[in-house]
Amino acid sequence: MPDVPAIRLTQLTKLFGAVSAVDHLDLEIGAGEFFSMLGPSGSGKTTVLRCIAGFEKPTSGRIELFGQDVTGRPAASRDVNTVFQDYALFPHMSVIDNVAYGLRVRGVSRQERRLRAAEALARVRLDGFADRRPSQLSGGQRQRVALARATVVEPKALLLDEPLGALDLKLRQQMQVELKQLQHELGIAFVFVTHDQDEALTLSDRIAVMNNGRIEQLGTPRELYEHPASRFVADFVGTSNLFAGGQARAVLGRDGEFSIRPEKLTLATVANTTGSPGAAGTLVESIYAGSSIRRVVDLDAGPRVSVLESNDRLHRGELDPGARVHVSWSDDDVRELTSAGELTSGEERQPS
Template sequence: MSEQPAIRLTGLTKRFGSVAAVDHLDLEIAAGEFFSMLGPSGSGKTTVLRCIAGFEQPTSGTIELFGQDVTAKPAAAREVNTVFQDYALFPHMSVLDNVAYGLRVRGVGRTERRRRAMDALASVQLQGFADRKPAQLSGGQRQRVALARATVVQPKALLLDEPLGALDLKLRQQMQVELKQLQHELGIAFVFVTHDQDEALTLSDRIAVFNNGRIEQLGTPRELYEHPNSRFVADFVGTSNLFDLEHARSILGRDGEYSIRPEKLELHTLPGGSGSPSAAGTLVESVYAGNSIRRVVDLDAGLRISVLESNDRTHRAELDRGSRVHVTWNDDDLRRLGGSTPAAAPDDDLPTADVPRSRGVAERQDS
């Protein structure tokens, strides 16, 4: 990757009336990087993408593409292209003409634009569909046409606004693999907006987690998942059990807020004798998910937590609701949230009761 960032945002702010959709954002995205902006609806991620694309004019701040200030340039004058969730294909045009449209607007000759459009279709494994109309394609195939159309003009960066959101789960997972392969082949920066945490973790080199117009945390998928720096990130990226101040003291014997991932916990029907810290509780529910079983436990200390077991533990499958259980963990898997790591433990955070039952304690299901 080049030392010069593909995209640099400095002090980027976008206000809609009194609301700051983006609030003084500083960000650099490297050339050749698959960069995801992850966050809930209204967090500012799509507004940032639209400002980079030139569809929105920032209230203040600057946007640079490969060292050039493009803040005041219209969308057509920027060397980026955008793929949308709704594909935006022309229904009356063939697949080939849809892909070649951007080249036609740029004045590329007929022979050259056909060659380049066919190459772009080949890159998404659709060279045999050139003469079809969009209505004759599946959702996944239409999304590939949209990708081919966006990349045929050879942009320096590709912006993707939740492009897989309209696909079913299996097709979305297939397209994630194809999208990552395409990004490697093209070698350009992909800037991907999504609210799907699994999608961001699967695809990205780095992820920015957005909240209220700001970046809550920026890092690699592993950094965000293993070392969330706030309650929001721990709860939004993956599934976390969260301990508020009260439950951290009563269950963990620690001050501060903590989280721990469900797969880091173990469930036993008898008190553990290994010396690992543990808490007693009652099994509320077992959720079968094929390759795993999610156990929901109400601890005696008043906290509801989730334990994720691999489905190779077949002897666990017959546990009945209401069974008395003991949950154990390794202190190294605790993550402290929103503060420095205490001398006695690493920075980590732990489980908490789900939102409907107890304020300040949350269990989030994977989306």
């Protein structure tokens, strides 16, 4: 049944006392899709994952896995597996015994489970580490063992609860590539929970941006970044310059709420003569970040904006704070935010 989603949630709700952690959520995740739930702490993303896994019982609503209602089933009888941030490896067992543990619980013979565990270790490039203990491995290696253990039982979907959160930046970036390759190789649905928007944009086929137990926006990484629907999405997924109320009228000549990404702005030391819209201002600070330079500019019209430049504009490196500059943009890069989110009347947020 190719049209049956791997996971379907219908009006899923989870209450903790008077707090609504998940609020009547509807969602479908396709078989073979790398799907991410992105949001800040308390947005409900981990609670949704735990409900899918069977670790939390929903207050109301329905959970289907490949067309079967599993809402009332215990975790052990659901054909999914979970990878946690803390790895949860058995310290007294060898790597291969850790990986084979799920097969052992399922009654698979010793010879078959060692063969399948060895194959799973090879998939995550740890075939030479079978006899080591977890304490003899690096953080990235332990995370790969956890992935091998979760996939060796051949689940129909893999749930990942911020699995890269404990790794340093370089290792996390390396593991992102390996995780995407593993998902392609296995061809099963991955449901990935993270608060790291760069991670979600890098890995995902689609992303649900979570806020207050609901999906604020659902789409591909490009759709979310290029066309944020609300103030919350524009501000959480990447960095945005936000304009509303009097600032929108003063800078853009328009009423409403709008966003412009920092890399869509162009900075010059003389007034723009190309006819593109723009505004004059004063340079507050230049922040060197290796491959890019972020310029913070106070516009004469009031708001503070960020301009992100690629670090190939060497002639801009000498700009000092206090320099007069001109910021310009294309009307095509101005995004109107159709949902105002948390912005209240008269509130004007200055991006930094």
